[in-house]
Amino acid sequence: MKALIVGGGVGGLASAIALAQRGHDVTVLEQAPALSEIGAGLQIAPNGWRVLEALGVIPLIRDTLFEPEQIEMRMGVSGRKVFGLQMRGEAERRWGAPYIHIHRADLVEALAEQLRNLAPEAIHTGVTVTGYAQSSTGVALSCGDGSEMTGDIVIGADGLHSVLRTQMLGPDAPHYTGNVAWRAVVPIDALGDHAPPPGACIWAGDKRHAVTTRLRAGTMANFVGMVEMPEPSPEGWRVVGQKADAQAAFAGWHPVVTTLIDRAGTLNRWALFDRAPLPRWHEGRVVLLGDAAHPMLPSMAQGAVQALEDAWILAAALDAEDAPDAAFRRFHDLRIGRTSRVQKGSASNARLFHHGSMLGRAAIYGPMAIGARILPNLIHGRQDWIYGYDATTII
Numbered sequence: 001m002k003a004l005i006v007g008g009g010v011g012g013l014a015s016a017i018a019l020a021q022r023g024h025d026v027t028v029l030e031q032a033p034a035l036s037e038i039g040a041g042l043q044i045a046p047n048g049w050r051v052l053e054a055l056g057v058i059p060l061i062r063d064t065l066f067e068p069e070q071i072e073m074r075m076g077v078s079g080r081k082v083f084g085l086q087m088r089g090e091a092e093r094r095w096g097a098p099y100i101h102i103h104r105a106d107l108v109e110a111l112a113e114q115l116r117n118l119a120p121e122a123i124h125t126g127v128t129v130t131g132y133a134q135s136s137t138g139v140a141l142s143c144g145d146g147s148e149m150t151g152d153i154v155i156g157a158d159g160l161h162s163v164l165r166t167q168m169l170g171p172d173a174p175h176y177t178g179n180v181a182w183r184a185v186v187p188i189d190a191l192g193d194h195a196p197p198p199g200a201c202i203w204a205g206d207k208r209h210a211v212t213t214r215l216r217a218g219t220m221a222n223f224v225g226m227v228e229m230p231e232p233s234p235e236g237w238r239v240v241g242q243k244a245d246a247q248a249a250f251a252g253w254h255p256v257v258t259t260l261i262d263r264a265g266t267l268n269r270w271a272l273f274d275r276a277p278l279p280r281w282h283e284g285r286v287v288l289l290g291d292a293a294h295p296m297l298p299s300m301a302q303g304a305v306q307a308l309e310d311a312w313i314l315a316a317a318l319d320a321e322d323a324p325d326a327a328f329r330r331f332h333d334l335r336i337g338r339t340s341r342v343q344k345g346s347a348s349n350a351r352l353f354h355h356g357s358m359l360g361r362a363a364i365y366g367p368m369a370i371g372a373r374i375l376p377n378l379i380h381g382r383q384d385w386i387y388g389y390d391a392t393t394i395i
């Protein structure tokens with residue numbers, strides 16, 4: 001089968017590998033002139049690790065990944081610790097795979113390398129897909145330069161602003177969530193005494209929160225700051241932001257947070273969107289996955305991980321069913337409940353981290369602190385449905 005995959009992000013590359021492993025002919029079409037990623041980190045939970053392992057990517061990221069000691073939560077201004085949950089060792093014991101942090105560029109490069117090992121000519125950059133046309137025997141993609149490409153199926157892994165989704169389901173805009181995110185990566189050496197803890201740390205505050213992690217074997221600090229704003233930035237959904245705006249948003253916060261912002265070379269600012277679960281993700285020979293199908297807030301750190309799960313299960317469904325249409329229906333049926341639940345959980349986590357009033361903080365974070373101290377097993381247990389899921393055994 002000849003598969004055309006639109007988008008060379010995590011979802012597109014992973015699905016190309018999963019199909020190439022099964023002997024299919026794959027072509028990835030990416031609009032950017034080169035596969036490139038912004039300077040930012042990703043948390044990959046055990047459910048994502050399992051897919052990366054099945055794709056053969058783990059040996060390519062082993063030297064650059066970072067395994068956090070704990071996931072902890074602190075108050076953003078005082079730095080007081082609310083709770084810490086052991087992850088290193090515990091994740092493998094409980095969910096059968098580690099919880100890691102990785103630079104986005106390192107993950108995309110590793111996925112691209114593994115794809116080149118299987119299909120050396122698969123990746124085509126500088127190609128913008130503008131739409132599709134299909135018949136009972138095949139599907140054609142039209143590209144920005146007027147050219148056309150044909151295949152047996154098309155996978156739309158073209159992200160939040162997917163043109164394939166728009167053609168398939170109509171031009172409704174994604175929903176602005178009322179949050180913008182700041183992102184930066186800074187060498188640990190530049191932070192002096194204010195390096196973030198060697199784990200994933202959520203810094204909670206009034207209508208905003210920050211997350212600090214470490215990357216590149218612990219040598220880089222990663223910062224995500226999420227701030228409630230009634231209107232998205234007028235310039236677009238992803239821009240280089242003004243450092244002064246980020247400094248103002250986190251003024252008076254703990255020095256770990258303010259030093260990270262002060263020492264950042266570039267701060268990217270993203271308006272954050274999500275979408276209500278879609279009624280379907282396919283039309284005939286064309287199917288959507290990842291952010292094109294189910295964009296979500298980053299507050300559960302699961303967007304890329306869900307794209308990895310999609311990639312594996314879609315390839316398995318195509319193997320298991322006789323026709324693409326049946327495979328795509330099975331894929332949607334298997335995935336929609338889970339991705340919708342993660343979309344919902346991500347939105348409610350954002351609210352959980354943004355309590356302003358003393359009363360709100362005491363009511364929410366007090367029981368969390370006590371629970372984590374006396375019943376850590378219970379708190380870990382609340383993650384079982386996410387981290388314990390094994391996409392590689394679903395079909």
Ligand SMILES: Cc1cc2nc3c(=O)[nH]c(=O)nc-3n(C[C@H](O)[C@H](O)[C@H](O)COP(=O)(O)OP(=O)(O)OC[C@H]3O[C@@H](n4cnc5c(N)ncnc54)[C@H](O)[C@@H]3O)c2cc1C
Pocket residue numbers: 006007008009010011012029030031032041042043044127128129130157158159160161162163181183224270289290291292298301302303304305306307
């Ligand atoms: C602040 C922030 C923090 C996050 N942290 C995490 C985290 O810790 N863990 C996690 O799992 N997820 C995280 N995410 C979510 C994650 O980044 C996304 O869910 C993930 O990148 C989705 O992958 P994708 O391949 O579906 O889409 P994308 O990564 O958006 O890739 C889509 C690709 O398609 C290309 N493209 C688009 N249109 C066209 C076209 N017409 N023709 C050709 N190419 C096209 C784009 O250039 C792009 O390369 C975070 C997101 C944000 C905003």
